[in-house]
Amino acid sequence: MKYRRSSVKDILLTFLLIGTVILQSGCAFKDIDKRFFVSAIGVDPAENIENGYKVTLKIALPYGAIKESTQPSYAYLSQEGETIGESIRMLETHVDKVLELGHMKVIVINEELLSGSLRPFMDFFTRRGDVQLIAYVAAARPSAEKVLKTETKTEAPASVSLFNYFGDTGTESPFIITTYLFQLRRDYYMEGISPVLPVITTNGDHEELIVNKSLVIGDENESASLDDIETKYYNSLFKDANGFSYKTEQGKMRLLLNFDRIKMKYKIITKNGVPEAIDMKVTMAGEIGESRQRLSLSKLDKYDKMAEEEIKKKILHLLKDMQEKKLDPFGFGLRYRATRLQKDGLYETWKEAYPELEFRVSVDVKLMSMGTNQ
Amino acid sequence: MDENTENPNTPEYMKRLTKKLEPSDDIVQNTLTIEGKKVHLLFLKSVVDPLQLQSVIVKPFFEMKEERHYAEYINSLPYKTKLPSGDREVMIELTKGNVLVMVNNQLTLLELKIVANNMVQEADLEPTMHGPQMGMSESLEININIIRQRYHDPSLIVETLELDEQSNRGIALLYDKDRVRPGVLDKIKERLQPLDVELVQAADELIYYLNNKKRSLFPTSLLSGRPDRLINNITAGKVIILVDGSPHAIVTPIVFFDFMASMEDRYHSYWIMVGAMVLRYGGLFTCLMLPGIYVGVTSYNPDVFRTELALTVAASRIGVPYPSFIEVFFMLIFIELLTEASLRLPVTISATATTVGGLILGTAVVEAALASNIIVIVVSLVAISTFVIPVNEMSYAIRICRFFLLLYATLFGLAGLVLGMLGLIMFLSNKDSLGQPYLRMYWWNREKELKAGKR
Numbered sequence: 001m002k003y004r005r006s007s008v009k010d011i012l013l014t015f016l017l018i019g020t021v022i023l024q025s026g027c028a029f030k031d032i033d034k035r036f037f038v039s040a041i042g043v044d045p046a047e048n049i050e051n052g053y054k055v056t057l058k059i060a061l062p063y064g065a066i067k068e069s070t071q072p073s074y075a076y077l078s079q080e081g082e083t084i085g086e087s088i089r090m091l092e093t094h095v096d097k098v099l100e101l102g103h104m105k106v107i108v109i110n111e112e113l114l115s116g117s118l119r120p121f122m123d124f125f126t127r128r129g130d131v132q133l134i135a136y137v138a139a140a141r142p143s144a145e146k147v148l149k150t151e152t153k154t155e156a157p158a159s160v161s162l163f164n165y166f167g168d169t170g171t172e173s174p175f176i177i178t179t180y181l182f183q184l185r186r187d188y189y190m191e192g193i194s195p196v197l198p199v200i201t202t203n204g205d206h207e208e209l210i211v212n213k214s215l216v217i218g219d220e221n222e223s224a225s226l227d228d229i230e231t232k233y234y235n236s237l238f239k240d241a242n243g244f245s246y247k248t249e250q251g252k253m254r255l256l257l258n259f260d261r262i263k264m265k266y267k268i269i270t271k272n273g274v275p276e277a278i279d280m281k282v283t284m285a286g287e288i289g290e291s292r293q294r295l296s297l298s299k300l301d302k303y304d305k306m307a308e309e310e311i312k313k314k315i316l317h318l319l320k321d322m323q324e325k326k327l328d329p330f331g332f333g334l335r336y337r338a339t340r341l342q343k344d345g346l347y348e349t350w351k352e353a354y355p356e357l358e359f360r361v362s363v364d365v366k367l368m369s370m371g372t373n374q
Numbered sequence: 375m376d377e378n379t380e381n382p383n384t385p386e387y388m389k390r391l392t393k394k395l396e397p398s399d400d401i402v403q404n405t406l407t408i409e410g411k412k413v414h415l416l417f418l419k420s421v422v423d424p425l426q427l428q429s430v431i432v433k434p435f436f437e438m439k440e441e442r443h444y445a446e447y448i449n450s451l452p453y454k455t456k457l458p459s460g461d462r463e464v465m466i467e468l469t470k471g472n473v474l475v476m477v478n479n480q481l482t483l484l485e486l487k488i489v490a491n492n493m494v495q496e497a498d499l500e501p502t503m504h505g506p507q508m509g510m511s512e513s514l515e516i517n518i519n520i521i522r523q524r525y526h527d528p529s530l531i532v533e534t535l536e537l538d539e540q541s542n543r544g545i546a547l548l549y550d551k552d553r554v555r556p557g558v559l560d561k562i563k564e565r566l567q568p569l570d571v572e573l574v575q576a577a578d579e580l581i582y583y584l585n586n587k588k589r590s591l592f593p594t595s596l597l598s599g600r601p602d603r604l605i606n607n608i609t610a611g612k613v614i615i616l617v618d619g620s621p622h623a624i625v626t627p628i629v630f631f632d633f634m635a636s637m638e639d640r641y642h643s644y645w646i647m648v649g650a651m652v653l654r655y656g657g658l659f660t661c662l663m664l665p666g667i668y669v670g671v672t673s674y675n676p677d678v679f680r681t682e683l684a685l686t687v688a689a690s691r692i693g694v695p696y697p698s699f700i701e702v703f704f705m706l707i708f709i710e711l712l713t714e715a716s717l718r719l720p721v722t723i724s725a726t727a728t729t730v731g732g733l734i735l736g737t738a739v740v741e742a743a744l745a746s747n748i749i750v751i752v753v754s755l756v757a758i759s760t761f762v763i764p765v766n767e768m769s770y771a772i773r774i775c776r777f778f779l780l781l782y783a784t785l786f787g788l789a790g791l792v793l794g795m796l797g798l799i800m801f802l803s804n805k806d807s808l809g810q811p812y813l814r815m816y817w818w819n820r821e822k823e824l825k826a827g828k829r
Binding site for chain 2: 018028029030031032033035037039060062100102103105130132159160163
């Protein structure tokens with residue numbers, strides 16, 4: 001048994017060392033129950049400090065028995081400061097646990113702040129390591145604080161309902177635009193595209209959050225808001241949102257058309273190197289969702305035509321409206337830059353030409369059926 | 375016996391041996407005489423089969439007419455074994471159940487032994503649903519027979535050796551001489567020859583000495599009691615070592631991935647095998663890393679969780695007095711105790727032990743807020759997935775390893791866990807089994823490998 005006789009001392013020493021080490025922990029060690037999970041940050045203009053910001057944090061509190069509790073519980077912290085980072089640092093002294101921004105997935109910004117340079121306050125979020133770049137960014141009306149403090153009735157414990165609006169996580173609607181933090185930053189600094197943010201509003205008694213409008217942010221120009229219909233068109237044509245429904249009226253006829261397939265293609269037409277028009281082709285396929293009259297299958301073509309004209313009008317309206325305001329949420333300029341040979345003054349040429357650009361839109365509607373009720 | 379030794383006709387040689395074996399009760403030195411014919415027998419009656427002795431040696435003696443014929447008959451018996459030269463060697467043969475026959479001044483050693491434990495047992499070390507159900511026996515000869523009978527090829531070589539230790543235990547090396555890896559055989563013999571030990575009782579014990587390392591964690595030889603696995607490995611060019619008295623055989627050299635293979639993989643259709651493999655490796659990583667992941671994620675990077683889960687985990691830790699790593703450590707120790715206890719107990723009691731330990735204590739610990747709900751889930755998952763590893767020795771090693779990874783995760787978080795895992799992989803790739811790399815991905819037999827080299 002010569003081999004087996006290992007020195008007991010060695011083993012004891014090893015165990016002693018491991019034993020002492022196991023009572024220590026690394027320097028970043030912080031148990032999960034010693035952390036506060038910030039679920040959303042709201043930024044408003046400060047009331048008392050000039051050019052300052054008021055930061056509101058929505059903190060999701062863990063609760064003992066999730067199955068038994070019906071209401072989620074949140075804590076809110078607000079602090080004014082000259083910069084966002086400063087305010088959050090101050091807020092750390094207001095609570096007993098570490099503020100953890102790793103689960104912060106919604107950044108809500110007061111609409112008023114969005115019509116100037118975004119850099120002073122957005123820089124913090126992209127620079128701080130634990131803020132995820134896939135956080136959703138949204139504009140708030142009337143104020144970010146009010147939006148954050150809205151506790152919706154449909155909210156379940158251990159889930160933050162604000163997250164579910166975006167990215168098709170929960171509800172799916174063509175009215176809701178999803179913009180991620182990385183996307184906002186990219187679009188903002190990119191020449192040839194203007195970022196679009198969803199606008200969150202609340203109803204009168206602060207029980208519901210409503211997201212169906214959006215805001216196009218201008219870099220040099222004023223920001224422009226899109227109403228719900230414009231948002232829907234923008235979203236379906238450029239963001240591949242599904243569930244587009246369209247109401248058409250002609251005389252007594254009133255139809256609601258549901259489109260499940262929308263395809264949009266466009267081409268920038270140049271003449272002598274100067275862009276002069278955009279040819280856009282839209283194909284929509286779907287079915288009739290609601291009608292007041294009896295419909296006949298043979299007249300489907302007629303309904304197609306009816307819808308085509310009106311949809312075309314709406315699209316043209318949206319495009320021209322943005323063109324007038326010198327905003328480009330569609331990324332036409334970006335496409336132009338990307339598909340032309342790079343040379344000096346390329347983007348300047350586009351910028352000059354854009355306000356004069358002609359839009360030629362052709363819409364092709366194909367109704368496949370009259371719904372399941374034949 | 376006394377009269378026998380005093381018998382003047384007994385040859386000197388037999389007398390000498392008998393003297394040396396005394397005062398054992400079971401020595402029989404007998405001289406049969408009839409009509410001038412004479413035969414001297416020397417054997418130990420406790421290890422010799424009396425029926426065989428009767429029919430093979432005694433009966434023909436009285437039936438044959440001449441001593442000369444009888445001597446020829448004895449000489450032609452299939453039971454004959456080689457007669458060693460030294461006294462001591464002959465005595466060792468006698469203790470194995472051989473009968474020393476002296477007729478007509480000619481010494482012959484006949485193997486007429488009886489082994490009580492020669493029943494083939496069920497393969498309970500690695501049970502499978504499909505495939506052969508019976509394993510090996512505790513007798514060396516029967517075991518060799520089992521393997522020979524399933525591998526009918528003249529290239530299968532059986533080399534029997536005797537260990538130079540107190541019990542002079544017989545061992546056998548089995549290999550296919552056309553397929554065996556060159557060098558491996560020499561290496562095994564090299565390690566077995568200078569074996570300086572008092573006693574080797576089982577294959578399991580021999581593994582330790584084959585290993586050539588004083589302290590080791592990971593097994594470098596596989597222990598198997600399944601004939602199909604042994605045959606499989608012989609075909610792959612490995613060497614099987616059988617030890618007398620042990621129903622398990624040693625397979626060597628071995629790679630890590632052999633420990634993750636179950637014989638049943640061969641008996642199922644392809645996709646079922648793939649599914650089982652995925653499950654098994656999943657279990658391996660679960661039981662290795664889950665405790666570390668729990669500590670790393672809850673205490674260093676809670677952002678890895680989904681928000682809902684983070685809140686749930688945070689909630690379940692409310693009121694738990696110790697930091698996560700102590701919680702995990704104690705629960706792991708607890709589950710190890712439970713496993714160990716149920717292993718040592720008879721089957722009827724072990725069920726009670728696991729119920730009391732697992733269910734009642736587990737719930738009570740959570741109720742008393744000494745540990746969180748989540749950790750009970752984590753620890754049970756870890757305990758279950760340990761049993762997915764098909765070979766027992768590997769699962770022991772993995773059980774130790776996860777404490778090491780837990781330590782790393784405690785000190786350096788998730789990054790530490792990755793670091794620890796990296797260290798483990800480095801350690802394993804540095805390891806070898808009889809000169810063959812331990813972490814080698816595909817084990818080809820020699821023929822295939824030579825072909826692969828040519829490509």
